[in-house]
Amino acid sequence: MAAFMQKYSLIFLVLLLLQNVYSANSQPYIGVNYGNLADSIPQPGDIVNLLKTTTITKVRLLGSVDQSMNALIKAFADTNIELVIGLDNTEIHWAATGPDAASQWVNSNVMPYYPASNIIIITVGDEVLTSEGEDDDISALLPAMQNIQNALNTASLGEKIKVTTVHSMDVLSQFSPPSSGAFNLSFVDTMKALLQFQTAHGSPFMINAYPFYAYKSDPKPETLSFCLFQPNSGQVDSRNNIKYMNMFDVQVDAVRSALNAIGYKDIEIIVAQTGWPYQNGPNEVGPSLDNAKAYVGNLINHLRSNLGTPLMPGKTIDTYIYELYDEDQKLGPSSEQSFGLFRGDGSPNYDAGLFKSSQNPMTPSPTTPASPTTQPKPAGLWCVPKPAGVSEAQLQENIKFACTRGIDCSPIQKGGACFEPNTIESHATYVMNLYYQVNGRNPWRCDFYHTATLTTINPSYNGCNYPSG
Known part of the structure; x- marks a missing residue:
């Protein structure tokens, strides 16, 4: 009997160790x-093999699903890696047709x-409510989501694959x-309709949250520490006396509060x-x-x-995490092309503790992987x-967007202080900046469908005077 119990205990110990190893990975x-x-895209098999060396268990494929994306979806077969795929903004009207x-x-x-x-x-669109597209893009969003859901139902997949959309932090009037x-009051009715659909089908609320942009709008050393999960004095919520120690929690909890305020307390x-x-x-x-290594590393530890x-x-x-590889074909400054965890050859731009061999998630370290780099x-x-x-066409759309949302565009009209030079670029620059300034100088107000950037x-x-922060 004693020998049996000893053997049973040994088996139990082995099973426990195996469970810990599984949990760690x-x-x-x-x-x-x-x-x-990007100019250099690794082969689907190489992407999958790289991910197998990490603790990453989910992959979101950005943009429209084309032939190359389909090849990648196929390469993930039998890997247990979960996939998020979607329709881009240009496909919303098509999906809404029927x-x-x-x-x-x-x-x-x-x-x-x-x-x-x-x-x-399946995500239908990205930041549709706050993009600078036409208003009918917003009105087409819910019908497109409903049609995709119905198509999944017809295929007996309606309970297995969730349908949602992705929002920017700009859907909040304050955080x-x-x-x-x-x-934002202008989005509340649309948001309620979307959320009613999503809760009926158990789909999550997806948000793009970037402490990086919060720091860009307030580039002080203490703000940097707060955004990087570095030691800092914290920020106290004056309404409930809760002390926050990082910007990520601030942004996520602001979304939680906004959802709670309109009656959706349980949506994920x-x-x-x-x-x-980097x-x-x-x-x-x-x-x-x-800073990139500190943010991603500390986020993972958190x-x-x-x-x-x-x-x-x-x-x-x-x-x-945004994102697996650099995308050097993206427009804008170097930072827009430099979010990648890895280079095209699979070597890391930095090691933030994602490799299975480089960390022990059962005993996360509270320390920061690297000291922040501060700027004046x-x-x-x-x-x-x-x-x-x-393009000038896009800049014209930016002018239309800003001037129909309550800012004073008279300075760019004939006789105004900023009318000359009478060019689309000059007029767009003025109104885009004014829109950013009067809307709280939140960095996501300076996006204009990825055509804008902040400058010193x-x-x-x-x-012609341009106000600033």
């Missing part, structure tokens, strides 16, 4: 974004690969203090994108190799701690068009 809350706007379009999309991009490739979420988080929040660039462009503050956020204690938020606070920040790759160079001239 399986962290279902860590995901990564993959985009293919059941045939949505069925065609599901039959082409889901049915040939599922369930061998574990697709868990600080976190307990005051609220949706997923961070669809977050990251930090290389800066001219007049940019914040990007550096040390997720592994299972502490959750102050408003969601003990709940780890599924978080997708600039005299001011202005929102301007990116220096290259922005004052664009004011003659009698």
Whole structure:
């Protein structure tokens, strides 16, 4: 009997050790974004093999699902890596036209690969509510989501694959203090309709949350420490006296508060994108190799701690890091092209503890992987068009967007102080900056569908004064 009990105890110990090893290498809350706007794209098999060496368990494929993306979806078969795929903003109207379009999309991009490739979420559009597209893009969003859901239902996948969309932090009118988080009034009715659909089908609320942009709008050393999960004095929410020690929790809890305020207390929040660039462009503050390593490394440690956020204690938020590889074809300054965890050859730009061989998630370290690189606070920040790759048609759309949202555009009209030079670029620069300044100088207000950037160079001239932060 004693020999039997000893043998039984040994088996139990082995099973326990195996469970710990599995737990150490399986962290279902860590995901990564993959985009293919790059000159050198690794082969699908190489991408999968690289991910197998890491603790990443989820991958979100960015943009439209094309032939190359389909090859990648197929390569993930039988890997247990969960996939998020989606329709980009240009496909929303098409998917909203009726059941045939949505069925065609599901039959082409889901049915040939599922369930061998574990697709868990389909996103319909990215930051649609806050993009500078036409208003009918917003009105088409819910019908497109409903049509994709119905197509999945027809294929008996409606309970297995969730349908949602991705939002920017700009859907909030404010996020600080976190307990005051609220949706922009112009989005509330649309948001409620989306959330009603999503809760009926159990789909998550997905948000892009970037402490990096919060630091860009307030580039002080203490802000940097707060954004990088570095030791800092914290920020107290004056409404509930909760002390926050990092910007990530502030942003996520602000979203939680906004959802709670309109009656959706139980919907799951997923961070669809977050990251930090490791290389800066001219007049940019914040990007550096040390800062990127510190942010991503400390974020991972924070997720592994299972502490959750102050408003969601003990709940780890599924978080997708932006991004797997650099995308050197993206427009804008160097930082836009320098979020990658890895180079095209598979070597890391920095090691933030994601390799299975480089960390022990069972005993997360509270220390920072690297010290932050600080920059002096600039005299001011202005929102301007990116220096290259922005068409006059897009700049005209930016003017239309800003001037129909309450800012004073009279200075760019004939006789106004900023009318001359009478060019689309000059007029767009003025109104884009003014829109950014009057809307709280939040960095996501300086996006204009990825055609804008912040600069420390004052664009004011003659009698045309550009306000700044």
